[in-house]
Amino acid sequence: MNIDQLVDHIRSSPEIMQNITYWKEMESKSAVYGSFPKGLRPELEIVLKKKGIHQLYSHQSKAVELVFQRKNIVVVTPTASGKTLCYNLPVINEILNNDDARALYLFPTKALSQDQVSELHEIMDLLGHPIKTYTYDGDTPVSARKAIRQAGHIVVTNPDMLHSGIMPHHTKWVKLFENLKFVVIDEIHSYRGIFGSHLANVLRRLHRICKFYGSDPQFICCSATIANPKELTERIIGQEVELIDENGAPSGKKHMIFYNPPVVNKQLGIRRSSLLETRRLATNFILNGIQTILFAKSRLTVEVLVTYLKQLVQDKLGKSNSVRGYRGGYLPSQRREIEQGLRSGNILGVVSTNALELGIDIGRLQACIMCGYPGTIASTWQQAGRAGRRNDTALAMIVASSNPLDQYIIQHPEFFLESSPEHGLINPNNLYILMSHIKCAAFELPFEDGETFGVDSLDQILEFLEEEKVLRHVGSRWYWTADNFPADSVSLRTAANENFIIIDITTPQHRVIGEMDRFSAPQLLHEEAIYIHEGVQYQVEKLDFEEKKAYVRKVDVDYYTDANLAVTLKVLDVFSTKDEGKTGRSWGDVMVTSLVTMFKKIKFDTHENLGWGPVRLPEMELQTTAYWMTLNDIPKGIESQDDLQNGLMGIANVLGHIAPLYLMCDPRDIHVVYHVKSPFTHKPTIYIYDSCPGGIGFSERLYEIHLELFKKAYEVISNCYCESGCPACVGPAAEVSANGKYMAQKILGGILGDTQFEEQAQGNVIQLPFA
Amino acid sequence: MIPNLKNKLKAMSSNSPLHNPDAGNLERPVHEQTAYTENDGSLDTYEPIYKSINNGNKVDTDRKTVGCNERMEDFGGQAIIGAYGSFIRKRTIYGKSTIYGSVNLSDLWASSFSDNRWWTRLDRDICIQDIVLLDTETTGLAGGTGTYPFLIGIGYFTDNGLVIEQYLMRDFDEEYPMLLAVLDVLKNFRVLVTFNGKAFDWPLLESRFVYSRLRPLYWEDSHLDLLHVARRLWGNFLESCSLVSIEDKILKQQRKNDIPGQLIPKIYFDYLETRKTDAMKQVIKHNEWDIAALAALLIHISKLYKNPIGYANPHELLSIAKELERNHRIQEASECYKCCIDTAVIHSLKVDAKKRFAYLRKRHDGPEEAMNLWEELAGEEGSMLIFPLVEMAKYLEHGKKDYKKALECTERAIQLASRLRNNGDYNNGSSKLRDELFTRKRRLLKKIERSIEQWG
Known part of the structure; x- marks a missing residue:
């Protein structure tokens, strides 16, 4: 069956069609071309023609022209629109003009760097000119490093290596830094939140080093579609950029399908599990030979789906390697092998977290199924773009889960299709992040009095570091005076520094099979947890918390485990607070302590609870920023403490799901906690805090919009058809109790005032806040 | 730009003492x-x-x-x-x-x-x-x-x-x-x-x-x-x-x-x-x-x-001999090896020196010059060394054409190899070595047969 037949097949299957809430066909689009820019060397034109490129797309030619005009640029175009030429052409052109010229390419992952080098080598071969391109990362052999430092025209690396392997040794890279003409940052949209805040600081350090060696590189950046590519890029690189966002590349016909699993219990508002529905749909695709990529939102879902689908292909095809999992935590060699298998077509189905969202070359996939709304519009388009890269018909399907955000999107597809994708938010001045990089920067080059490093208050921080005996002020400079290497203790990817490693002890030869960040470990690697890796189940036998090692052994059981997290929150400092009459708004610093208390065993397929066990692990502490709303008086109709409790819990559940819509962030970036009587405000309070230590700016934004968010929560609850709570609004009645939904409505109604109540009652059209 | 910077900095310093003021041992008298x-x-x-x-x-x-x-x-x-x-x-x-x-x-x-x-x-x-x-x-x-x-x-x-x-x-x-x-x-x-x-x-x-x-x-x-x-x-x-x-x-x-x-x-x-x-x-x-x-x-x-002979101990002599050999200073290297063999007390050192010296002689003076050393190494009480037997067999087979003695050496080597294997030493008694020995043995038997046909 080919992809067009599959589309017809779906159309003619009523049992599938009845669950489809929306079917969007996007017509194919033909190419728009631009001219070869003046100044592009003729031999490059010849090489392009040899590659079968006779004309440049309009965005490519504009990019090259702007770079020739010494502008920084950011190119925003979808996957597979030939954006690599936007930077390769001007860079190679410059090196052909001046053999001393150097360029630095930054990719968020190693896999992407390797793709790039092979593509560059292909151009070099056709060109017949020795332009030396090397990847420099943790895998680069020590013996090769010296040559790369001396002779590499193009050094391809990642921000982590630049941060800890290159800049602290800048004196060994004199040739690169003296002659640095271009810094290329691909997938710049992926540098949001913590990673982006770190990268902005890494680049502040790069600017200092370049200045020291007398160079002033131009930045060429590429981004997937987000709401604010220009703003994000400017914040990251700390300079102005020109935006290029009209895409000249052609695209094939695309089907975007919104699928809502059928309701199985109307009273409880329970729908069939999105996971089981995804399995059913994917089975259909894969058994018909359609190469399919499945995106799941958590590592756990990935592994559960891989387990299901492997059973499937094993039965019918006699082998199970045609279905693979792909996520962070797999070893690099394993990932390379899977990427290769996808390109060659040996792998028919791959289940991935958002790890495969980025431009890793995995070749031509025909269909994409997203198990659950990916959380952001930008991610959804990126994931959907994984199908049908090269002009073919492509099919992308979102299978909604029962959480409110998914249900909102699936029932309001126009919201998804018409509104702008998310903003990339970063906070380079997050004090934790900033402080780490000021240390690294001082290690690299002493600070001079009056330097700024992107913040006005640098001198205060330098003085602080002097008090801490990390810096020493002599003459007009601040010198590093500690005997350690600060970059080693700063990880750009997470706020937590060290990962747990996972060791398989099934055979006498113990081997490392994966790793996990420090904050997730208590939840997923507690003793007796079932850890699923590549569809194989392991039970955690021992978690050595001190040494950060989890010892696991292969098991074969019919359940998985899910741990409960108990969270306490303490206000440390209030930055701003305001009394709004019925409510109060505040934002400030908080300390969040989380403790995994117990875990449940959940049976596959039926998802019933098979039992539980205690978890005894230390608390994890997180200092971050939060926004909080206090109720100044108890609204009418709330008769008891229980009423209040149930109502607040319902509101907190809804907020957790819809706040990301306002913040345009990933749902995992924030958390909601409620207190019936907060020890700090002595009133009923709902807190929303950043999940990143030090915060990356969400709470400040929430403080600005305050009640708007609660209006939206009120609409979601009021519009839900369930009787007394369901996973799509306040949560199941079993959790918030029978009156939870009603109490939540009461409280929100009270906060928002009667007028709002009346508008609702009359069924006025709700204004989308995003328009 | 950064709200409440002072407080935050204060919080950071009390939470994470970056500098450990413990430097007590610096105060001791000089x-x-x-x-x-x-x-x-x-x-x-x-x-x-x-x-x-x-x-x-x-x-x-x-x-x-x-x-x-x-x-x-x-x-x-x-x-x-x-x-x-x-x-x-x-x-x-x-x-x-x-x-x-x-x-x-x-x-x-x-x-x-x-x-x-x-x-x-x-x-x-x-x-x-x-x-x-x-x-x-x-x-x-x-x-x-x-x-x-x-x-x-x-x-x-x-x-x-x-x-x-x-x-x-x-x-x-x-x-x-x-x-x-x-x-x-x-x-x-x-x-x-x-x-x-x-x-x-x-x-x-x-x-x-x-x-x-x-x-x-x-x-x-x-x-x-x-x-x-x-x-x-x-x-x-x-x-x-x-x-x-x-x-x-x-x-x-x-x-x-x-x-x-x-x-x-x-x-x-x-x-x-x-x-x-x-x-x-x-x-x-x-x-x-x-x-x-x-x-x-x-x-x-x-x-x-x-002046290694004058100053160096046996260990150093061996190291210096190796360095001399690497520099093709064969005469001096030989002297150092000899001196090491004569003065070494530690058995393994002596064996190592003999082995290296034997290979050096084989390369530079011809295999017959190394024979004495191989025989010494193989003939020692309780020796479990296979290589001297193999070297002897090689010379006896190809140089002296004394197939019978060569076969003797080969059979001794085979015996040793299986003894090592029985003792669990699969490294020195590897099956690859054993196969080689058997190949040699078969070839020697054939050669002996042929010479009997020819002469006998």
Whole structure:
């Protein structure tokens, strides 16, 4: 069956069609071309023609022209629109003009760097000119490093290596830094939140080093579609950029399908599990030979789906390697092998977290199924773009889960299709992040009095570091005076520094099979947890918390485990607070302590609870920023403490799901906690805090919009058809109790005032806040 | 820009004490070491570009640098003040008659220091005037641009003896003038001698020169890292080839009240804070000893290589023989092997020497010359060695054409191999070896058969 037949097949299957809430066909689009820019060397034109490129797309030619005009640029175009030429052409052109010229390419992952080098080598071969391109990362052999430092025209690396392997040794890279003409940052949209805040600081350090060696590189950046590519890029690189966002590349016909699993219990508002529905749909695709990529939102879902689908292909095809999992935590060699298998077509189905969202070359996939709304519009388009890269018909399907955000999107597809994708938010001045990089920067080059490093208050921080005996002020400079290497203790990817490693002890030869960040470990690697890796189940036998090692052994059981997290929150400092009459708004610093208390065993397929066990692990502490709303008086109709409790819990559940819509962030970036009587405000309070230590700016934004968010929560609850709570609004009645939904409505109604109540009652059209 | 910065900074400092003020062991009393140095501040072997002023007590009033007034600490050296700032230089002379452990410095001048490129593996033979010794004390071991060598010790040989010059920056602003002065000394010499300097001291200094925009020197093949030489010489019997362990085991020199190396960064930072010099003086002494040890080590090593039969122990003889063989100095290598075989007490050492000597003879003098050694090795009481039997079989088969004796040897080897396998030694009794032996046996049997047909 080919992809067009599959589309017809779906159309003619009523049992599938009845669950489809929306079917969007996007017509194919033909190419728009631009001219070869003046100044592009003729031999490059010849090489392009040899590659079968006779004309440049309009965005490519504009990019090259702007770079020739010494502008920084950011190119925003979808996957597979030939954006690599936007930077390769001007860079190679410059090196052909001046053999001393150097360029630095930054990719968020190693896999992407390797793709790039092979593509560059292909151009070099056709060109017949020795332009030396090397990847420099943790895998680069020590013996090769010296040559790369001396002779590499193009050094391809990642921000982590630049941060800890290159800049602290800048004196060994004199040739690169003296002659640095271009810094290329691909997938710049992926540098949001913590990673982006770190990268902005890494680049502040790069600017200092370049200045020291007398160079002033131009930045060429590429981004997937987000709401604010220009703003994000400017914040990251700390300079102005020109935006290029009209895409000249052609695209094939695309089907975007919104699928809502059928309701199985109307009273409880329970729908069939999105996971089981995804399995059913994917089975259909894969058994018909359609190469399919499945995106799941958590590592756990990935592994559960891989387990299901492997059973499937094993039965019918006699082998199970045609279905693979792909996520962070797999070893690099394993990932390379899977990427290769996808390109060659040996792998028919791959289940991935958002790890495969980025431009890793995995070749031509025909269909994409997203198990659950990916959380952001930008991610959804990126994931959907994984199908049908090269002009073919492509099919992308979102299978909604029962959480409110998914249900909102699936029932309001126009919201998804018409509104702008998310903003990339970063906070380079997050004090934790900033402080780490000021240390690294001082290690690299002493600070001079009056330097700024992107913040006005640098001198205060330098003085602080002097008090801490990390810096020493002599003459007009601040010198590093500690005997350690600060970059080693700063990880750009997470706020937590060290990962747990996972060791398989099934055979006498113990081997490392994966790793996990420090904050997730208590939840997923507690003793007796079932850890699923590549569809194989392991039970955690021992978690050595001190040494950060989890010892696991292969098991074969019919359940998985899910741990409960108990969270306490303490206000440390209030930055701003305001009394709004019925409510109060505040934002400030908080300390969040989380403790995994117990875990449940959940049976596959039926998802019933098979039992539980205690978890005894230390608390994890997180200092971050939060926004909080206090109720100044108890609204009418709330008769008891229980009423209040149930109502607040319902509101907190809804907020957790819809706040990301306002913040345009990933749902995992924030958390909601409620207190019936907060020890700090002595009133009923709902807190929303950043999940990143030090915060990356969400709470400040929430403080600005305050009640708007609660209006939206009120609409979601009021519009839900369930009787007394369901996973799509306040949560199941079993959790918030029978009156939870009603109490939540009461409280929100009270906060928002009667007028709002009346508008609702009359069924006025709700204004989308995003328009 | 950052709300409530002050409070946040305060919170950070109470939460994470970055600096551990525990430096108790720095306060212990210092015992001055004077045993074998003669101090002579007047000697000048090069023209300094700075005007020197005796003692650090006088301070140039024109200096703009903040804090220079506090820097009047007495390290027993000179404060050098130049156009770019000041620093301390301390000069110590170890006279020719100095004894360092088992080494007599005068040996260097007594013996002609020549014909040494074969063991230094440098691009030329070096003489004593070429050599500059270098050792640094740094603010950390991690390397990278934020690690500063705050004390640079340099040593060279003159007619007066070993001159040790130590350059100390009393604060970070003294780095540049200090580096200028160090560079000025180093460039007078052709060969750099260090201990672990290829991996540590030199790259670090090079990085400082680059940072200060000074053109670094390129030693390349004229950098002699004694750690590498020491590993070749003693690696097979010393557990550690650290300078301390070599001083103890080889040079028989024990330092008294030496400070442990890992405390040095802390002592320097402490000195910057408090300007107390007691512990720093120990660091300077430590560095001075390192330079002296480097000189003694160089002298000792060159003496061993110059006359191994006279000075080297059996272990060293074997190492030197290997080095000689590598340089195709077959005659001398043979003598060292023989001497090692004659004097070695440790059985495995003797066997190793015999084995190497036998292979050397086989290669250079022909297989029949090695036969005695193979027979000795194979014939020893309880010998489990297979290779001498194989070598004997090879020679008997192809050289002497004595197939019967060759078969005998092969069968003995087969027996040994299966015994080793039975004992669980699959390495020396590998099935690959056994297959080879059986192949040889079959071939020998065929040859014997054929010769019987022909003659018998």
